[in-house]
Amino acid sequence: MAKPDPLLSGAAGRCPNCGEGHLFEGFLKVSPLCEACGFDLAAADSGDGPAVFVILIAGLIVAFGALFTMVAFRTPVWLTLLIWLPMTLVIVLVLLRPMKGLMLAAQFKNKASQARHD
Numbered sequence: 001m002a003k004p005d006p007l008l009s010g011a012a013g014r015c016p017n018c019g020e021g022h023l024f025e026g027f028l029k030v031s032p033l034c035e036a037c038g039f040d041l042a043a044a045d046s047g048d049g050p051a052v053f054v055i056l057i058a059g060l061i062v063a064f065g066a067l068f069t070m071v072a073f074r075t076p077v078w079l080t081l082l083i084w085l086p087m088t089l090v091i092v093l094v095l096l097r098p099m100k101g102l103m104l105a106a107q108f109k110n111k112a113s114q115a116r117h118d
Helices: 006-011 049-073 077-109
Strands: none
Touching: 006 077, 049 077
16 A cells, blocks of 8 residues: 655645544644554644744735725725634634644655754
């Protein structure tokens, strides 16, 4: 059986090693071990990378959408905020977990290790 693509597995919230076990226990907490293959998932740390990418992506979508809405439809500011502030929350929540899984899988794929010298 061929190994799955770690990036696709990570983005789907699966173990980047086997593609079967869950990567997360909860919304963003990384599982200590893969229940399918026993791979040590606790060693990986994505840091602030996923949040930075999500902020940039969501900011671009929301800023463009809000400006487009105001110019094209001449909506008042209160209506624009009523539409786009909740959209910001939805976009961030939808993107954060797959982006964190993708970053953790990229560490696995590139055999990255933390620069700690204990």
